[in-house]
Amino acid sequence: MLHEPSKIPQATTKRLPLYYRFLQNFANAGQKRISSQELSEAMKIDSATIRRDFSHLGALGKKGYGYDVQDLLAFFRKTLDQDEATNVALIGVGNLGSAFLKYNFQRNHNTKIVLAFDSNSPLEGEKISEIDTFHPDRIEEKIEEYGIELVILTVPSRSAQEVTDRLAKTNIKGILNFTPVRISVPDHIRVQTIDLSVELQTLIYQIKQH
Structure with a gap:
């Protein structure tokens, strides 16, 4: 059972x-x-x-x-709460962020990117890969408006903690961190860090052991 x-x-x-x-x-x-x-x-x-x-x-x-x-x-x-969709925001529409937007998770999962932020986007917003994308100055406002629970962080390292501090003032529950920075968050936010360079080095090490 x-x-x-x-x-x-x-x-x-x-x-x-x-x-x-x-x-x-x-x-x-x-x-x-x-x-x-x-x-x-x-x-x-x-x-x-x-x-x-x-x-x-x-x-x-x-x-x-x-x-x-x-x-x-x-x-x-x-x-896994597959019957309930989770709204996701992406912060940082660079090369990696753009790939996420083009893929979007709703095809195979119960999560969907519905909102994005990028420093090159206007305050009034624009569509990138059919996703509403705004300037980061509107993070707090739009996170609440769109009911965001999870954020994917693909910003430059120098901006990671600053953006995280602003997210900590919202009602988000988790951050998927793709920056190499170990960000600090309050207890009510969970963080999963995926450092691609570390993952690659780990794989190289494992290969060389065989």
């Missing part, structure tokens, strides 16, 4: 959207049940890791049966 997790390891948390995506693929193919080994082969994740993750979630499965695909999908949908 699945139960809602109170607290699960961060590594497990990061894999939840991947489980959901792959389970959707199996469901779309008409599969009713699945084993940890089948998921392991599809996702290239060790089956013991999958079983441990699922045990954290209360998904114990049945020996000789595996896991019920629809039950797992329903659980992950609830856990």
Whole structure:
């Protein structure tokens, strides 16, 4: 029987959207049940890791049966709030920011970029990749107007903390930080930092160990 997790390891948390995506693929193919080994082969994740993750979630499965695909999908949908869209703002429409706007997340996820800010945009706003884009001077006003919960930060490093301090005065709940700066936020805001240079160096190190 699945139960809602109170607290699960961060590594497990990061894999939840991947489980959901792959389970959707199996469901779309008409599969009713699945084993940890089948998921392991599809996702290239060790089956013991999958079983441990699922045990954290209360998904114990049945020996000789595996896991019920629809039950797992329903659980992950609830856990990841897939039935409720999250409005996202992007701050910094440079090369990386532009790529986010062109992709937008609504195609595959429950999140949608509905607002953007860039220093080259006018105060009255403009459309970039069909997204309303304003000058950063209007951050506080527009974050509230659009009901933004999550911000993607792709500004230059020198501006990261200054922009974050302004965001801290709004009602946002999280920041996905793509700057190399370790930004400081109040307790009510969660931060996930993705430093592309660190990720690349980590990958290079791993390659050289083989």
